[in-house]
Amino acid sequence: MATRARERLLDTAEELFYADGIRAVGLERILTTSGVGRASFYRHFASKDELVVAVLRRRDERWREWLTERVTALGGHPLAVFDALAERFARADFRGCAFINTMIETADPESPAHQVAAEHKAKVTAYVEGLLRDHGAGDPATTAPQFVLLMDGATVTALRERTTAPATQARTLARSLVT
Amino acid sequence: MATRARERLLDTAEELFYADGIRAVGLERILTTSGVGRASFYRHFASKDELVVAVLRRRDERWREWLTERVTALGGHPLAVFDALAERFARADFRGCAFINTMIETADPESPAHQVAAEHKAKVTAYVEGLLRDHGAGDPATTAPQFVLLMDGATVTALRERTTAPATQARTLARSLVT
DNA sequence: ACCAGACGGTACTGATCGGTTCCGTTTCCG
């Protein structure tokens, strides 16, 4: 059986944290929803904070895998990141960027959760920079952060408006950066 | 003495909510920090949620007053909103946009706090649209939301990086919209 | 000088928080 309880905890926690926020979701709810016993939880994680970090680390990897996959499937052009975002915005359970949300919710920049979120953004920026470099864009090191700024702006706006329009708007703005 | 306790509660709550998040700040801390008695609090506000809404409403008005004042002082050009943001980002207590933070923290779109935050963004967008119209920009109704997307993107990025650079980056991107 | 209203402090409620402990069951593997 390996550690099926652990997987269930990660799945349930990721879903609940993303939907309602980390602080808003108590252990009780995670346990009843996942069907994992309280003792079993503490056999896998030393604390709720450790669960949070584990959830974020896994989501970071999966999210970037997803982005790479979608961008590649859409042709590999840097601007395709905005088309990928549009797909994300359209999902019924879309609730913004889990890492932006985490950084805002856990105000303390020293907290492990906050740092995992910060690392996620750095890795996404590095990926975009690679896309720009492959595309032969001028000064990818300068352009990549601007792309990420547009991605984050679109994400926050989409969360507020609940439409995919911000992805198109951001893409339009990004076009001027990549000829 | 009018209602000095109420003012103190609003001041203290606004500061604590902005610094640590609404959910992270308990009534106890608001009361001890402000020096207001527990009973007095409930003489002014029916609940913590009501305090939250009152804080957000007041902050919305003051924030937009501040923005108009700064933009006017900086010449009244639409792009001046990004110079104003840069000033904001530089402050030691900068912790992003209180309204974005609120929408993310209180996930429920039906909640009063969430709606006050949404209204704030609508009012800011309307203000920017007015700036664009006064400046003779083409299609202000389309451009204003893009400006706000850039403002929000810059704000989120500045929160993450703790520099004023995102304001400049966003301003550069906005330049292409307003000739 | 008086009175009424606004006030701060304290003790309390029930609910929920994260975390610990024990106990009986289920499941996998040799």
Place this chain on the structure above:
DNA sequence: CGGAAACGGAACCGATCAGTACCGTCTGGT
């Protein structure tokens, strides 16, 4: 088939949550 590890359930801990009730005090207006 048997033992060991993983498991679910439940009772319990102290701390904290939002909210209520009662107290004595301070203050401003007449």
